[in-house]
Amino acid sequence: MHMANELLSIPVAAGTLAIAAGSLGFICRKVRQVVAADKLALMGILGAFVFAAQMVNFQLPAMPGTSGHMVGAVLLAIILGPHLAAIVISSVVIVQCLIFQDGGLLALGCNIINIGLVPSYLGYFLYRTITNGKFSSLKVYIGSMLACVIAMEAGAILVAIQATLSGVLAVPLPTFLITMIGVHFLVGFVEGLVTVTVLAYLQQLRPDIVADSLPGTVRLSKNAVLATLGILAVITGAGLSLLASDLPDGLEWSYAERPDEPGFETVVSNPDSRITAVDEFQSKYSLMPDYSARASKLGDVADRQADIGAGWTSFAGVVGSAVTMAVIWLTAWMLRRKQAL
Amino acid sequence: MHHAHIDKFAYQDSTIHRLDSRVKFLVVLVFTAVVISLPRSSLSILACYAIGPFAVLVWAGIPLKFVFKQILLVSPFVIVLALSCPLYDRTPVAVSFGPFSWQSSLGWLRCFVILGKFIVTMLALIGLVSTTRFSDLLAGLQKLGMPRLLVIQLGFLYRYIFVLIDRAHHIMRARAGRKLRNLGFKTELRTAASMLGSLFIRSIDTAEHISIAMQARGFDGNWRTLSKLKVRRCDLFFALTAAVFMSGLYFFVKPILQ
Numbered sequence: 230m231h232m233a234n235e236l237l238s239i240p241v242a243a244g245t246l247a248i249a250a251g252s253l254g255f256i257c258r259k260v261r262q263v264v265a266a267d268k269l270a271l272m273g274i275l276g277a278f279v280f281a282a283q284m285v286n287f288q289l290p291a292m293p294g295t296s297g298h299m300v301g302a303v304l305l306a307i308i309l310g311p312h313l314a315a316i317v318i319s320s321v322v323i324v325q326c327l328i329f330q331d332g333g334l335l336a337l338g339c340n341i342i343n344i345g346l347v348p349s350y351l352g353y354f355l356y357r358t359i360t361n362g363k364f365s366s367l368k369v370y371i372g373s374m375l376a377c378v379i380a381m382e383a384g385a386i387l388v389a390i391q392a393t394l395s396g397v398l399a400v401p402l403p404t405f406l407i408t409m410i411g412v413h414f415l416v417g418f419v420e421g422l423v424t425v426t427v428l429a430y431l432q433q434l435r436p437d438i439v440a441d442s443l444p445g446t447v448r449l450s451k452n453a454v455l456a457t458l459g460i461l462a463v464i465t466g467a468g469l470s471l472l473a474s475d476l477p478d479g480l481e482w483s484y485a486e487r488p489d490e491p492g493f494e495t496v497v498s499n500p501d502s503r504i505t506a507v508d509e510f511q512s513k514y515s516l517m518p519d520y521s522a523r524a525s526k527l528g529d530v531a532d533r534q535a536d537i538g539a540g541w542t543s544f545a546g547v548v549g550s551a552v553t554m555a556v557i558w559l560t561a562w563m564l565r566r567k568q569a570l
Numbered sequence: 571m572h573h574a575h576i577d578k579f580a581y582q583d584s585t586i587h588r589l590d591s592r593v594k595f596l597v598v599l600v601f602t603a604v605v606i607s608l609p610r611s612s613l614s615i616l617a618c619y620a621i622g623p624f625a626v627l628v629w630a631g632i633p634l635k636f637v638f639k640q641i642l643l644v645s646p647f648v649i650v651l652a653l654s655c656p657l658y659d660r661t662p663v664a665v666s667f668g669p670f671s672w673q674s675s676l677g678w679l680r681c682f683v684i685l686g687k688f689i690v691t692m693l694a695l696i697g698l699v700s701t702t703r704f705s706d707l708l709a710g711l712q713k714l715g716m717p718r719l720l721v722i723q724l725g726f727l728y729r730y731i732f733v734l735i736d737r738a739h740h741i742m743r744a745r746a747g748r749k750l751r752n753l754g755f756k757t758e759l760r761t762a763a764s765m766l767g768s769l770f771i772r773s774i775d776t777a778e779h780i781s782i783a784m785q786a787r788g789f790d791g792n793w794r795t796l797s798k799l800k801v802r803r804c805d806l807f808f809a810l811t812a813a814v815f816m817s818g819l820y821f822f823v824k825p826i827l828q
Contacts (some may be wrong), residue, residue, distance in 0.1 A: 233648045234685045234691050239607045257717035264719075269782065273726020274734070274777040278770060280727075281734035285742065285765050320723045324731070327707070328577065329697055330644045331689075333601050334695055400654050425765030427770070435771055 231325065232388060233342045234333030238395035245391065246338030252346055253319055260312050268313075275305060276317045276324075300416075301350035303377045304424045308431075311353040319345035343387045348380035355379055366429075373428060374421035385409040394462065480521030579632050579700040586630035590805040591710030597812045598698045602691045604816050613679065617687040618819050623693035630701045637700075641692045647664065652684040685712045706727050711801055722793055734773065741765050 234242075264272075279301040306314035319341045325331040332340045359372035389406045580587070586594075605619055627637060656677035663676045700706075705725070712721045745761065752758070780791075 232608050233604060233688060235648060235651065236686055237606070239603055242603075242606070252612070253720060254717050255721040259615040261719050267636075268781075269719075269722055270726060270780040271774065272782070274721050274730055274773045276723065276727035277730035277734040278773040280731050281738035281769060282766050284735065284738045284756050285762055316720065316723055321718060323724060327695075328728075330640060330692060330703070331693060333691060335691075400658050402806050409670070422759060423766070424598055424761060426759055427766050430767035431770065434767065484592055489622060 231322065231332030231344065232336040232337045232391075236388075236392045236395065236397055237336055237339065238397065239335075241391055241395045242335040242338065243369050244338075245342055246335070249319075249338040249341040249346070249497050253316070253341070256312050256315055261318065264313070271307075272317050273311055275309065279305065279318065279321045280324075297399035299346075300381075300420055302348045303356075303373065303380055303420065304427060306349040306353040307356050307373060307376070307424070307428070309565060311349045314353070315346050315349040318349060318405045321525035323346075339388070343384040343391075347383050347387060351383050352376035352380040366432075369428060373424045374418075377424055382410060385413035413559045439486065577699070577704060578652060579630075579636075582631060582676065582699070584630045585804065586626055586697075588804070589677075589808055590799060590801050591702045591706045592714055592772065592799065593801065593805040594702055595699050595707065595710055595714070595808050597809060598694045601694050601812065602814060604820065605687055605690050606696075607689070608683075613683055613686060614682070616690055618814075620686075620690045621695045622815050623690065624702070626697045627693065630697070632697070632700045637696050640664075640696055641689060644692070645688065648684065648688045650680045652688075653683065654681040679755045706799075709795065719791065726732065729783070737772065738769060741769060 237245075280300045302314070302318050305317055308314075309317065322339065322340050326334065326337050326340065353376070355376040356372040359375065360368045386406070386409070388411055389402065392405070393402055399453050443566070601619075601622065605616070608615060608619075627634065647758060656675060661676040662673055663679060702710075705728075707730075708721050708724055712718065740764075745765065753761075
């Protein structure tokens, strides 16, 4: 099931249509120079394969009476490469919209982005980062599993974002987000299992396909991907962090503070002086307490909250993203070094 | 093999079928945009907007039972979304229809508006697809600026969908003929994977045969088509009628019905 027209407002629909059209046009132009004439038939057939593959279903373990089927997006990305896979899956989404009415005409841009563009590139990038170009069974399986789950989740989160930007949701956003993420985790998990098993099967029969030596696959420019991810992280950090609530989160709500109940006594009281000393040390020296700039007077909660400006929250979001990315990069580098030894 | 695909009515003949695909596509696109942008609490205006695609469908000779069955097939997600509205939005509002009036909640109103918009836009989309051959639609889209690679891809996709679906049916029938009981998830998964894998390998082999056949007939990478698309007077008349219909409803009828 793809997004229907009613989930979107006109500005969001027009914007996503423009983004999808622009990206597809760019990819097509770039690929046209590289793809030889004989790859045209292959791409078309694999698009039809995606359709046919969605019909092959199997019984799911926990739920009697339901059967699952694979979507096939990440499998294509792994085998064909991200650019060709993006085109093929986008064409599948277009045909599903036009011929099978699965998804509305205005939501076509969103559907192409959520199902075609983002999962292909994200899934491929994750797969490549984990397997690093060499075929080792365990790494391929972990890589494809992770790629499927995260690609599905990314698509689901984008749906929630687009619906929220359109102001259409009657359901509160957290509920919607949790439902979408939960359901798509299951879907992504099943998809990952099927992708991994299909890759294992193909590895036995036609290892040349899995080893990425299908002629005509386009090499991904790592810098372009990193730059795009970096820009996305900045936008997300700056933009979405402004929406973040400054009310206490669930954990804090349960034991520490409740703004709507002034007489609430903290559930946990730890008289250990060492813990309070560590707390004081941390609050004195942390760079951005409560995701904001440091107030002039240390230890004064009211002043600190009064100092929270939107600009600093965005800054905190961006810096947080940069630090997280640095940590991820460092971890990946260390894993690669360990593997090379 | 018999496929219940919506295209079967595209090969009939009527005035609507003979219209230029670009005009039809653009009209449906604008119509969908107008309907979706209607405010969320006007239900009766939707009935007026429904006249347009309804007229087109009837004139083109598409059986309405087929149309509504198709709409029902794709509606589950929208129904869930629509039903979530009355659950979360309970502001009371007074509704009146003719001589009847009763208290309802804003959520129910939004629910029915969502369903109504869905049905109306689906009517328009089905009207487009059942009256236009897919190859003509692709040619129209290419003239409107779709990248050539994507058009070729869609053409191949459409050509081979039903071939591959048939193959998948054969494989599933073979499995059903050999399966006596549920063998547990791991075996099911492995069977499904080998079915998918063999389908995949056969698809790649078919693609290789096709490209060899194309090259044997002189294909050199340039896709040459004979364009038969021409915008004629009846196309312009159709576009004008649609424009008058939509703007008339928007500017004159909507303020009255609000």
